[in-house]
Amino acid sequence: MKVSAALPPGVSALFFSAARQRRRLEAELTAGLESAGYSEVIVPILDYFEPYEALLSQEGRQELYRFIDRDGQQVALRGDFTPMLARLLAPQLPSLELPLRLFYRGDVVRYAEDRPGRQRESYQLGAELLGVADGEGEEEILRRCLDLLVAARVPGARVVLGVAGALDTLLEQAAPEVPERDELAAAVARRERDVARRAAPQLFEVVRDGKPADPEILGLRVAAEVERLEALCRSIDREYPSIDVAIDLAEFARLSLAPDLAEAMRRRSYYDGLLFRAYSDSGALPLGSGGRYDRLFSSLGAELPAVGFSLSLDRVEAAAAQGGEG
Amino acid sequence: MSAGNRISGRSGDRPLRLALPKGRNQVAARQAFAAAGYPLNVLDDDQRKLMLSAEEEGFELLLLKDWDIPLYVQYGIADFGIVGSDVLEEVDGDLLVPVRLVEGRCRLSFIGTAGSLPKPGAQVRLATKFPNTARSVLAERPWGAEVVKLHGSIELGPILGLSDLALDIVQTGRTLKDNDLVELEVVREVAPCLVLNRGSWHHRRDTLNEILERLEEAEVVR
Numbered sequence: 391m392k393v394s395a396a397l398p399p400g401v402s403a404l405f406f407s408a409a410r411q412r413r414r415l416e417a418e419l420t421a422g423l424e425s426a427g428y429s430e431v432i433v434p435i436l437d438y439f440e441p442y443e444a445l446l447s448q449e450g451r452q453e454l455y456r457f458i459d460r461d462g463q464q465v466a467l468r469g470d471f472t473p474m475l476a477r478l479l480a481p482q483l484p485s486l487e488l489p490l491r492l493f494y495r496g497d498v499v500r501y502a503e504d505r506p507g508r509q510r511e512s513y514q515l516g517a518e519l520l521g522v523a524d525g526e527g528e529e530e531i532l533r534r535c536l537d538l539l540v541a542a543r544v545p546g547a548r549v550v551l552g553v554a555g556a557l558d559t560l561l562e563q564a565a566p567e568v569p570e571r572d573e574l575a576a577a578v579a580r581r582e583r584d585v586a587r588r589a590a591p592q593l594f595e596v597v598r599d600g601k602p603a604d605p606e607i608l609g610l611r612v613a614a615e616v617e618r619l620e621a622l623c624r625s626i627d628r629e630y631p632s633i634d635v636a637i638d639l640a641e642f643a644r645l646s647l648a649p650d651l652a653e654a655m656r657r658r659s660y661y662d663g664l665l666f667r668a669y670s671d672s673g674a675l676p677l678g679s680g681g682r683y684d685r686l687f688s689s690l691g692a693e694l695p696a697v698g699f700s701l702s703l704d705r706v707e708a709a710a711a712q713g714g715e716g
Numbered sequence: 717m718s719a720g721n722r723i724s725g726r727s728g729d730r731p732l733r734l735a736l737p738k739g740r741n742q743v744a745a746r747q748a749f750a751a752a753g754y755p756l757n758v759l760d761d762d763q764r765k766l767m768l769s770a771e772e773e774g775f776e777l778l779l780l781k782d783w784d785i786p787l788y789v790q791y792g793i794a795d796f797g798i799v800g801s802d803v804l805e806e807v808d809g810d811l812l813v814p815v816r817l818v819e820g821r822c823r824l825s826f827i828g829t830a831g832s833l834p835k836p837g838a839q840v841r842l843a844t845k846f847p848n849t850a851r852s853v854l855a856e857r858p859w860g861a862e863v864v865k866l867h868g869s870i871e872l873g874p875i876l877g878l879s880d881l882a883l884d885i886v887q888t889g890r891t892l893k894d895n896d897l898v899e900l901e902v903v904r905e906v907a908p909c910l911v912l913n914r915g916s917w918h919h920r921r922d923t924l925n926e927i928l929e930r931l932e933e934a935e936v937v938r
Contacts, residue, residue: 548918548919550918580811580812580813580814581812581813581814581917582813582814583814583815583928583932584815584816584937584938597814598925600921634919638918641914669914669915669918670915671919672792672915673915674790674791674792674913674914674916675790675792675913675914675915
C-alpha cells in the first residue's frame with residue numbers, strides 16, 4: 391500500500407540538513423540568552439482550556455485547537471507561550487526571587503485559513519523578563535531581541551516600535567461611536583490615506599510617517615512615551631548599526647487599551663505598554679513581536695511588571711537564507 | 717533552481733517591484749501611473765514577457781493574474797501591486813491598502829432574472845467566483861443560500877438553472893442585458909486597489925510615500 395507523505399496545510403517537516411540547521415540556529419540563539427542571564431523553561435504543549443478562556447478574545451478562542459479529553463476535561467494545544475507561563479508562574483511568585491529572566495522554545499499551534507503566509511504550526515523562541523519596571527525592563531528585552539536578530543544574521547533587520555493604546559484619544563475624537571471607531575482603527579492599520587485624512591489630519595500623519603508631527607495630540611502620557619522611544623531609537627542606532635529602528639504607531643492601531651473598542655475589535659490583547667515588531671528586508675510578515683504585558687499578570691491576581699518577545703524561527707531562518715544568497 | 721536564477725525577495729538590493737494585473741485593471745493602473753509621471757512605456761514592448769524592467773521609473777514589473785497578485789505581494793516577492801478589492805476581500809491577506817484608483821471601478825452585485833431576489837426565509841442556490849465574500853454577505857441577509865463556486869461565465873448559472881442567482885462583478889451591465897438578466901441588488905462598489913506588504917512599507921517607506929503622493933497629486937486615487 392502506498393502511504394501519502396502529504397501534511398495538513400500550514401505545517402511542515404524538517405529533515406536532515408534542514409533539521410541540523412534549525413538546531414544550530416537554536417543553539418546559537420539560546421547560548422546568547424543564557425550568557426545574558428536567561429534560564430530555559432519547558433512547558434507542555436497540552437493544557438486545560440478553562441484558565442485561558444477569560445484571557446482570550448473571540449478570535450483567539452476560534453484559533454485554538456481544543457477538544458474534550460477522555461476524562462471529560464476541555465483541553466487545548468499551546469497557542470501562545472506567554473499566557474501559559476504567566477498562569478504557571480503567578481501562584482509561585484511569592485517564593486521566587488525577582489527579577490526573573492527566562493526563555494522558551496517550541497511549537498505553537500493555531501488554526502489559520504489556508505491563505506498566503508499563514509502557518510498553523512510555528513516554531514518559536516522567546517524570552518520574558520519579569521519584575522523590572524518601566525523603561526528599564528522594556529529596553530533590556532528589546533536589546534535581547536535585537537541581539538538574536540544580529541546573531542541569526544538577519545539581513546536588513548528593521549524593528550518598529552509603538553505604544554499600546556497610543557491612538558485611542560485621536561480615534562475617539564474622530565469617531566465617538568465604537569463601531570465607527572473600530573472601522574477607523576482598522577483603516578489606519580491598513581494605511582488607508584483617504585479615510586485617515588478625512589477623519590483627522592493627525593491620523594493621516596500617523597499613517598504616512600508613523601507618528602503625528604506633534605505627539606502631544608495623543609495625550610501627555612503617550613507623548614512622553616513617544617519622546618522616550620525616540621531617545622531609545624537614537625541609542626539603538628549607535629549600538630546596533632546593522633538594525634534600523636523606528637516608531638510606527640499605525641502598525642499597532644488595532645491594539646487598543648479602551649475595553650469597549652478592544653472588545654469590538656475582537657482583538658483583546660494582553661499588551662499594555664511598549665510594543666515592537668521585527669522585519670527582515672526580504673519578508674512581508676514580521677519575524678517576531680513583543681512588548682509589555684503587566685495586565686496579563688494583573689488579570690491572574692499578581693502585580694508584576696512583565697515584558698517579553700518571541701521570534702518565529704521559520705521566518706528568521708528564511709530571512710537569514712536570503713541574506714546568504716545576496 | 718540555482719540561487720543565481722532565483723527571483724530574490726530581498727528588497728534592499730533591487731528596484732521596487734510592482735505587480736500589475738493582466739486584465740481590465742491593467743488599463744486603469746497604467747492610466748493612473750502615467751498621470752503620476754510613471755508612464756510604464758515598457759509595457760508596450762512585449763506583453764508575453766512576465767517580468768519587465770521599467771528603468772526610467774525605477775521599477776521592475778511583474779505581470780500576473782489578478783488572483784495571484786495578493787500572494788506575490790504578501791510573500792514579499794513584489795513590494796506593491798494593483799488588485800481589485802473583490803479579489804482582495806476574497807483572499808483576505810494581511811496587506812496594506814493605502815489608496816484606491818478612481819478609474820476602473822465597478823460593482824459587486826446579485827444578478828438573476830427580473831424579480832428573482834429571494835424573499836425572507838427562502839433557501840436558494842448562489843453561483844459566484846467569490847465564495848468567502850458570498851458567505852460574509854449572506855450572513856447579513858434574511859434569506860439563505862447554498863454557495864456554488866464557479867470559475868467563469870457566472871451569468872450562465874441562473875440562465876441554465878444551475879443556480880437561482882449569482883454574485884458577480886457588473887461593469888456596464890451589457891452582458892446582463894444581452895442575456896436577459898438584471899442587476900437585482902448592488903452589494904458594494906469594487907475598485908482597483910494599490911496594495912503593499914508590511915515589510916516593504918517599513919523598509920522603503922520614503923519611496924513608497926513619494927509614489928503615493930504623486931498619485932494623489934494627479935487625482936487618480938483616493
